[in-house]
Amino acid sequence: MLIARQTVQDKIQTTKASIGNTVTIQPAGFNSFSAANNSLTTSQLNVVSKLPHVTGLIETLTDRLTTIGTVSSPRNFIGQSNSTNTNQTSLKSPVKLSRRLNRGGNRLFVSGGSGFQLPPNFSLPIVIVGTNDPVQLNTANGNVATLVSGKFLNGNSDNNDAMVSQKMAQVNNLKLGSTFTAYSTQLTVVGIFASSSGGTNNVVVVSLPTEQRLSGQAGDVTLAVAKVDSIDNLSSTTAAIQKALGSSANVTSSTDAANLAIQPLNSVSKVALYSLIGAIVAASIIILMVMVMIVRERRKEIGVIKAIGSGNLRIAAQFMVEALTLTVSAAIIGIIIGAVASTPLTDMLVSNATTNQTSIGNRFGAGPVITRHFGGGVLGGLHRGISNIHAVVGFNLIGYGLAAAVVIALVGSALTAFIITKIRPSEVIRAE
Amino acid sequence: MLKVVNLKRQFKSGDTIVTAVDGVSMTVPDGQFVSIIGKSGSGKTSLLSLLGALDRPSSGKIIVDGQDITAINDVQLNDYRARTIGFVFQNYNLVPNLNAIENVMLPMEFIGLPKSDRLKRAKLLLEEVGLSDDQAKRKPGRLSGGQQQRVAIARALANKPKYILADEPTGNLDSETGRLIFRLLHDLSKKEKTTIITVTHDLEIAGKTDRSFKLVDGRITDK
Numbered sequence: 001m002l003i004a005r006q007t008v009q010d011k012i013q014t015t016k017a018s019i020g021n022t023v024t025i026q027p028a029g030f031n032s033f034s035a036a037n038n039s040l041t042t043s044q045l046n047v048v049s050k051l052p053h054v055t056g057l058i059e060t061l062t063d064r065l066t067t068i069g070t071v072s073s074p075r076n077f078i079g080q081s082n083s084t085n086t087n088q089t090s091l092k093s094p095v096k097l098s099r100r101l102n103r104g105g106n107r108l109f110v111s112g113g114s115g116f117q118l119p120p121n122f123s124l125p126i127v128i129v130g131t132n133d134p135v136q137l138n139t140a141n142g143n144v145a146t147l148v149s150g151k152f153l154n155g156n157s158d159n160n161d162a163m164v165s166q167k168m169a170q171v172n173n174l175k176l177g178s179t180f181t182a183y184s185t186q187l188t189v190v191g192i193f194a195s196s197s198g199g200t201n202n203v204v205v206v207s208l209p210t211e212q213r214l215s216g217q218a219g220d221v222t223l224a225v226a227k228v229d230s231i232d233n234l235s236s237t238t239a240a241i242q243k244a245l246g247s248s249a250n251v252t253s254s255t256d257a258a259n260l261a262i263q264p265l266n267s268v269s270k271v272a273l274y275s276l277i278g279a280i281v282a283a284s285i286i287i288l289m290v291m292v293m294i295v296r297e298r299r300k301e302i303g304v305i306k307a308i309g310s311g312n313l314r315i316a317a318q319f320m321v322e323a324l325t326l327t328v329s330a331a332i333i334g335i336i337i338g339a340v341a342s343t344p345l346t347d348m349l350v351s352n353a354t355t356n357q358t359s360i361g362n363r364f365g366a367g368p369v370i371t372r373h374f375g376g377g378v379l380g381g382l383h384r385g386i387s388n389i390h391a392v393v394g395f396n397l398i399g400y401g402l403a404a405a406v407v408i409a410l411v412g413s414a415l416t417a418f419i420i421t422k423i424r425p426s427e428v429i430r431a432e
Numbered sequence: 433m434l435k436v437v438n439l440k441r442q443f444k445s446g447d448t449i450v451t452a453v454d455g456v457s458m459t460v461p462d463g464q465f466v467s468i469i470g471k472s473g474s475g476k477t478s479l480l481s482l483l484g485a486l487d488r489p490s491s492g493k494i495i496v497d498g499q500d501i502t503a504i505n506d507v508q509l510n511d512y513r514a515r516t517i518g519f520v521f522q523n524y525n526l527v528p529n530l531n532a533i534e535n536v537m538l539p540m541e542f543i544g545l546p547k548s549d550r551l552k553r554a555k556l557l558l559e560e561v562g563l564s565d566d567q568a569k570r571k572p573g574r575l576s577g578g579q580q581q582r583v584a585i586a587r588a589l590a591n592k593p594k595y596i597l598a599d600e601p602t603g604n605l606d607s608e609t610g611r612l613i614f615r616l617l618h619d620l621s622k623k624e625k626t627t628i629i630t631v632t633h634d635l636e637i638a639g640k641t642d643r644s645f646k647l648v649d650g651r652i653t654d655k
Binding site: 300301304305306307308309310311312314424425426429 | 542
């Protein structure tokens with residue numbers, strides 16, 4: 001439990017630290033599935049970029065493309081009709097979900113216990129992201145994307161250049177200079193990137209003006225991330241951005257998002273802490289009883305040692321050392337076992353806690369699958385990061401473990417010491 | 433010199449009060465071998481416990497070399513037991529998980545003697561009481577009664593006490609071994625000028641001591 005708690009605490013710290021000082025701006029009421037999406041506009045965001053303490057602004061416009069000859073959603077799902085869908089591409093999605101979906105066991109798509117019927121030609125939509133800063137692709141979704149070949153495209157120039165994921169390039173046989181169609185326009189691959197997790201495999205990246213032109217959403221932005229000069233100015237800048245944009249935007253600072261994301265971790269941490277306290281109390285009681293039994297058994301020996309000149313303190317100290325030896329060796333064994341067993345245990349605790357939260361979040365608007373593949377939410381990335389947790393036994397942990405052992409030994413031998421002082425040598429020696 | 437003045441020890445047993453030691457007064461000069469005889473229940477062991485500061489009297493004084501040990505605190509009593517008194521018990525009372533040498537070294541630890549000195553003296557003492565090197569490395573469970581009592585005597589002598597209090601030291605031994613142990617104690621008292629007070633019901637042994645006190649119902653009736 002100590003290891004689990006420590007691991008989770010570490011993760012909370014690193015998660016908080018890794019969030020950095022960013023503010024996420026989304027259109028108010030933005031819903032990935034909604035046909036009547038609100039958007040922010042470039043002109044609105046220009047105001048934001050001029051606010052004090054804002055050092056940078058990443059603007060993205062995200063859309064979904066259906067592979068030609070397939071459908072990308074269950075029939076009549078969210079009111080979308082394939083006949084009017086002009087957002088088509090020649091690319092095939094590298095993400096295969098069909099087996100999981102057909103099994104009907106995928107909770108992400110299950111509502112009230114029944115799955116959706118999927119048409120036979122279903123294919124997951126391809127996510128196209130227009131961004132003014134392709135280098136910072138990872139900022140929005142918690143993914144680390146690195147360039148494998150080619151170059152980063154210029155986020156501010158309107159051309160037909162595109163970057164695709166390595167997986168996407170493999171599946172569609174794309175190389176640098178290859179072309180594909182999207183929105184009935186021919187795009188050229190100028191860069192191929194790899195992502196640290198599967199989250200961006202399904203993504204095509206173009207510049208913001210290109211996506212605005214291709215999708216016919218001139219001046220629109222679906223997500224913006226503002227960078228703030230220091231973490232101290234984060235909350236004031238968040239408020240300033242909200243004020244500048246009014247009710248048309250949802251503004252969340254990275255700390256808000258982090259707090260939300262680490263909520264399940266905090267509860268795991270609490271569970272681990274209470275279990276730890278319970279374990280220490282139980283162990284103290286056990287040690288206490290063991291020590292009392294040992295002292296009772298050795299009553300005569302204690303009496304004899306007192307008779308030949310030893311004080312109470314010396315004898316109590318000897319028993320305390322015995323209790324310490326007992327608990328410290330147990331702690332060392334415990335730490336070794338814990339180091340081996342805690343990663344699965346922590347994983348179990350954390351995945352239970354995060355799954356619960358994900359399924360709650362699912363009832364409102366965007367589901368996690370969409371969130372992930374759109375790269376639209378900071379939360380999506382954080383959840384992934386949080387579930388990816390590993391127990392590491394450090395020196396401080398060993399220190400805490402040994403400290404707990406010492407506490408247990410001291411508590412456990414306190415009563416023992418009292419009994420020792422009450423043993424009268426004359427009685428013990430006489431009783432034979 | 434050990435002087436006992438009107439010593440009383442009473443115990444509560446239910447509603448009645450039992451007087452184990454009832455106004456004992458006696459004087460033991462230095463270097464004497466003294467025996468206290470009496471039937472079982474006459475208060476011999478109670479008196480010895482009081483002399484050895486294992487118990488505190490209800491009233492009276494025990495003056496050892498001018499100091500009243502009934503009036504000193506627990507820490508000083510520990511020191512008294514460690515340095516001034518050596519105990520030999522009827523049932524040996526060795527620490528079972530320590531070997532003979534370690535048992536003899538134990539009291540020396542209480543007065544803060546360095547380990548090398550303790551080891552040296554323990555070996556010397558065990559040799560003196562007639563234990564072989566092999567036997568000295570055995571734990572009490574692997575020694576005979578007589579051998580255990582020899583170790584107990586060596587332990588009692590460890591801190592060169594002025595007084596040795598022995599409670600039926602030969603009580604658990606056959607008569608021949610008992611005689612050997614008695615002779616050992618007797619020789620030591622002469623050689624080291626140690627005052628020995630032994631409780632016994634063996635009149636043969638009592639007859640060989642310098643002085644003998646008879647205890648009946650907690651009172652000394654005879655000298």
